[in-house]
Amino acid sequence: MLKGIVRKIIPFSFVDGPGNRTAIFFQGCNFDCLYCHNPETIKSCIQCGECVDNCPYGAISLVEKSVIWNPEKCEDCGLCVKICKNKCGPKFRSMDTEDILEQILKVKTFISGITVSGGECTLQGEFLVELFEKVKKLGLTIFVDSNGSTDFRKHKELTQLLDMVMLDVKSFDKDEHKMLTGKDNNIVIENAKYLGSINKLYEIRTVIVPEVLDNYRNVNEISKLIVDINPKIRYKLIKYRSIGTREDKINTHQPTDEMMEQLKTKACSNGCENVIIV
Numbered sequence: 232m233l234k235g236i237v238r239k240i241i242p243f244s245f246v247d248g249p250g251n252r253t254a255i256f257f258q259g260c261n262f263d264c265l266y267c268h269n270p271e272t273i274k275s276c277i278q279c280g281e282c283v284d285n286c287p288y289g290a291i292s293l294v295e296k297s298v299i300w301n302p303e304k305c306e307d308c309g310l311c312v313k314i315c316k317n318k319c320g321p322k323f324r325s326m327d328t329e330d331i332l333e334q335i336l337k338v339k340t341f342i343s344g345i346t347v348s349g350g351e352c353t354l355q356g357e358f359l360v361e362l363f364e365k366v367k368k369l370g371l372t373i374f375v376d377s378n379g380s381t382d383f384r385k386h387k388e389l390t391q392l393l394d395m396v397m398l399d400v401k402s403f404d405k406d407e408h409k410m411l412t413g414k415d416n417n418i419v420i421e422n423a424k425y426l427g428s429i430n431k432l433y434e435i436r437t438v439i440v441p442e443v444l445d446n447y448r449n450v451n452e453i454s455k456l457i458v459d460i461n462p463k464i465r466y467k468l469i470k471y472r473s474i475g476t477r478e479d480k481i482n483t484h485q486p487t488d489e490m491m492e493q494l495k496t497k498a499c500s501n502g503c504e505n506v507i508i509v
Contacts, residue, residue, distance in 0.1 A: 233327065235325070236326075237256065237257055242338045253335055255346070255352075258319075263412065265480045267477070271318065276298055276317065280298060286311060288304050288306050300324070344394070353375065356381065360389050373393045377422075383425060395433035398436070404416075404448070405417065423457075435466055437453055438470075463504050469508075471486060
């Protein structure tokens with residue numbers, strides 16, 4: 232049976248897609264964004280055991296050379312991530328689809344669907360297909376939160392099963408995108424066009440980062456891209472916030488409300504019909 236590496240499951244979320252949703256966050260990402268707000272989700276445990284003796288609550292153990300995290304004992308102090316040689320900590324679980332379905336069924340009456348996120352969830356595409364097939368039978372909708380690095384055109388089964396994608400377009404400029412994430416954005420832009428053409432693009436998101444990105448050019452070009460695809464697609468402008476970021480990677484400040492409103496005005500003037508600031 233396939234296993235997925237899951238960072239956490241939030242039973243009820245109102246911010247990961249429309250309605251009340253169960254959000255499932257998978258471990259592992261192929262981007263290393265300078266402003267990443269969840270850097271502990273990027274890499275995977277290397278079983279070094281450094282965290283085992285340092286956990287003040289006895290929530291981590293070493294069993295047959297495998298680091299095991301016990302969420303019932305964990306007090307979420309964050310020490311294991313701080314001392315981790317791979318900057319991820321041990322706080323994720325290997326789960327099969329039945330494990331996840333068990334969590335979904337506990338709250339099924341109160342949710343409209345699930346959202347899978349990360350890290351980058353599509354890196355575990357084969358597992359997602361198996362999960363989505365079972366979730367569909369429950370009558371729930373399936374949203375995917377993605378950095379756009381997986382070519383949805385080449386993963387037809389995955390794309391067919393999902394309902395909508397929430398896509399990060401972090402920068403319109405290829406070189407700037409590579410500076411920010413370590414990868415260029417060719418597939419990201421093509422995914423936006425393709426998903427829009429099959430009516431499976433729910434929203435595009437851009438994080439506004441002063442002094443690091445050319446935010447005005449990005450919003451101008453990305454909003455025009457959206458209008459070319461479908462002006463009704465939501466464009467979410469996200470304020471950069473320093474909480475959870477790595478000080479050795481980025482040193483900047485939160486954009487002002489005035490700046491965010493100016494960017495929203497630019498997107499609207501280009502023809503976007505649904506622009507929000509968060």
